[in-house]
């Protein structure tokens with residue numbers, strides 16, 4: 385008889401874990417609280433138009449995402465970002481300034497494009513030179529803000545690091561753990577004693593790699609029907625494989641029993657909690673209150689995306705993948721993707737889609753507004769930064785409460801403690817963006833590992 389697993393959560397993490405278990409011969413039941421599969425991975429498709437409501441791309445440098453596409457037979461249709469979308473911009477006042485070539489999150493890899501950029505003032509650029517002799521950290525976990533202030537100064541933090549990193553982590557840099565999110569910069573500091581030197585070495589290595597391997601394609605990828613094509617394909621595979629798929633079924637409690645697990649009256653040999661850590665905490669409260677406390681310590685921020693659809697003549701769209709807005713600008717808008725530039729062919733030729741981000745650790749209070757007021761405030765910010773005439777032809781707002789895990793200082797230690805307790809409960813696996821990486825490929829890698837470990 386095949387072993388039975390219950391997977392709690394039908395986002396991309398839960399669906400991947402369930403499919404990997406099914407491939408290994410398990411019989412699986414998936415419990416999803418909501419009325420649709422995919423979790424935050426949602427794509428809205430109407431004739432001629434594809435709108436991403438949650439995530440919109442997979443980073444190519446993390447192999448688990450690409451491997452999943454290959455295993456699902458979706459790799460033949462992989463698309464890269466449009467030729468006009470290989471750079472991004474940062475807002476300063478009412479202007480959008482291009483991120484200089486070679487800049488990587490916190491620091492420039494090429495000196496001259498950065499020197500001539502006006503993202504940082506001249507005094508701010510001089511302060512950044514202190515990186516060449518700044519003291520090295522003492523090895524303790526440090527916040528992004530403390531690290532950047534120490535090495536590059538306050539302006540580099542406020543105008544560069546905070547907005548660039550916020551586009552990924554929607555985080556408060558004063559709380560974000562550098563070791564848990566961008567250890568490569570700590571490594572640069574250790575190896576080169578300087579980020580500027582480390583970035584130059586990185587740029588050189590990349591240039592020689594590019595020469596060796598021909599033209600480099602964009603860092604991000606998707607599939608033609610949007611990312612929900614991945615979760616749709618997973619659901620289809622699971623269905624064909626005989627999985628028991630239950631929507632509108634929130635799990636309330638998972639407890640170990642007689643060598644297996646009980647979940648709300650169902651029994652199984654293993655249980656995978658593929659939810660945000662705070663939701664897993666509630667389900668595991670009876671099984672291990674200590675584990676539940678640790679899970680609940682992982683903070684989450686809420687975000688929303690707003691897709692604005694315009695006729696092409698209404699908007700002078702920048703030639704960029706999008707732009708980020710420093711918190712110091714005091715706007716409601718956090719970031720904006722120029723979706724029609726980033727993913728050409730997903731909307732009629734005469735259409736422009738701007739996809740705005742709102743919320744996150746520093747801007748969560750804006751989400752208390754109702755849809756109409758939030759949309760109006762974001763549109764006002766967009767009009768300030770871009771020439772926009774008239775009203776959008778369509779607006780689609782998607783709210784994602786407590787969806788973005790915040791890797792605060794001490795995160796690595798916290799997760800090590802969680803993994804230790806997980807191991808003490810045989811048959812339990814935790815998968816999600818609260819643990820070892822916030823992106824889809826990270827969650828998929830955890831799902832792969834969970835299925836392998838349980839089998």
Ligand SMILES: Cc1cc2nc3c(=O)[nH]c(=O)nc-3n(C[C@H](O)[C@H](O)[C@H](O)COP(=O)(O)OP(=O)(O)OC[C@H]3O[C@@H](n4cnc5c(N)ncnc54)[C@H](O)[C@@H]3O)c2cc1C
Pocket residue numbers: 392393394395396397398415416417418422423424425437438439440441442443633634635636658659660663664667687688689784787788815816817822823824825827
């Ligand atoms: C707006 C936005 C943009 C993003 N952009 C990107 C991007 O471009 N690229 C990228 O790689 N990552 C991106 N991310 C992050 C990435 O999307 C997530 O980390 C990933 O999708 C999380 O998948 P998951 O399955 O772990 O969780 P989720 O998608 O949150 O799914 C968890 C599921 O568990 C269900 N659930 C919770 N509790 C219970 C319960 N008790 N019983 C049953 N079901 C339950 C929920 O209803 C939900 O469906 C983005 C995230 C957001 C919100």
